[in-house]
Amino acid sequence: AQSVAQPEDQVNVAEGNPLTVKCTYSVSGNPYLFWYVQYPNRGLQFLLKYITGDNLVKGSYGFEAEFNKSQTSFHLKKPSALVSDSALYFCAVRDASGYSTLTFGKGTMLLVSP
Amino acid sequence: EPEVTQTPSHQVTQMGQEVILRCVPISNHLYFYWYRQILGQKVEFLVSFYNNEISEKSEIFDDQFSVERPDGSNFTLKIRSTKLEDSAMYFCASSQGGSGREKLFFGSGTQLSVL
Numbered sequence: 001a002q003s004v005a006q007p008e009d010q011v012n013v014a015e016g017n018p019l020t021v022k023c024t025y026s027v028s029g030n031p032y033l034f035w036y037v038q039y040p041n042r043g044l045q046f047l048l049k050y051i052t053g054d055n056l057v058k059g060s061y062g063f064e065a066e067f068n069k070s071q072t073s074f075h076l077k078k079p080s081a082l083v084s085d086s087a088l089y090f091c092a093v094r095d096a097s098g099y100s101t102l103t104f105g106k107g108t109m110l111l112v113s114p
Numbered sequence: 115e116p117e118v119t120q121t122p123s124h125q126v127t128q129m130g131q132e133v134i135l136r137c138v139p140i141s142n143h144l145y146f147y148w149y150r151q152i153l154g155q156k157v158e159f160l161v162s163f164y165n166n167e168i169s170e171k172s173e174i175f176d177d178q179f180s181v182e183r184p185d186g187s188n189f190t191l192k193i194r195s196t197k198l199e200d201s202a203m204y205f206c207a208s209s210q211g212g213s214g215r216e217k218l219f220f221g222s223g224t225q226l227s228v229l
Contacts (some may be wrong), residue, residue: 004156032214043118043205043220045159051215090157094214101170101217104149104157 001025003029004105012111013081021076021089021108029097033074036066038088038107048087049095050074061085081112119222120206127196135191135224137206139155146189146220147207148181150174157205163176163189164212196228 004024013019024078032051036044048059055067065076076089091105120137127133139146161171163181166169180192189208193200203225207218 022176036220041123041222043120044207044218045220045224046217049215049217092157097215100214101159101162102173103159106154106156 002093002095002103004093004103006091006105008108010109014113015083016080019078019081022074023074023091025093027093027095031093032094032096033047033075034092036090082114083112084109086112118206118208118219119220120224124225126227133193133196134161135204137189137221138187139189139208140219143208143210145209148191149205150202152202157176198228200227201228
């Protein structure tokens with residue numbers, strides 16, 4: 001069965017500093033990997049995805065994520081955090097070898113302080 | 115950008131009552147989904163729906179749950195006899211295609227509280 005782990009319930013970072021939100025995954029085949037963000041009272045919004053190719057994926061709002069197959073990780077990063085980045089971030093995985101459901105992690109709350 | 119809309123945003127019901135959660139997916143999307151998140155836990159897949167039938171469902175989606183696309187725009191989740199443990203945020207989602215590469219578009223959720 002596929003699974004996603006987000007080891008941190010909350011990440012705190014000061015505005016202007018780099019941020020990392022961690023994600024590791026488990027699938028039987030090759031993964032399709034996604035990051036979604038949820039702002040208060042809003043639905044989950046797509047940020048970026050890794051399907052194939054370059055391990056560094058760039059997405060919305062200056063976010064990027066690096067796929068590391070040997071470590072089965074897909075950490076979300078941003079070089080300089082903004083207060084407006086404060087939100088709940090979800091990592092998700094799908095098995096690329098066949099149709100499968102999208103499996104989410106439990107989410108990491110990112111708090112960026114001024 | 116087009117949005118998935120869900121109504122109501124909050125629903126309070128008594129245990130044993132039936133509830134219907136409503137969703138309007140993005141108009142040219144063909145694949146529809148329900149997920150839920152119990153407070154503090156993971157977002158869990160419930161069911162996917164395509165071409166007027168369920169394409170996949172999780173073990174959570176038992177006989178108490180059903181989905182329907184009653185017309186060309188709405189997609190509903192019915193819980194026949196609610197239990198306390200059904201209290202959760204329920205998210206509807208849609209996608210244009212059904213491949214694993216597709217991103218899902220989510221609604222803002224319905225918070226269901228079963229008393």
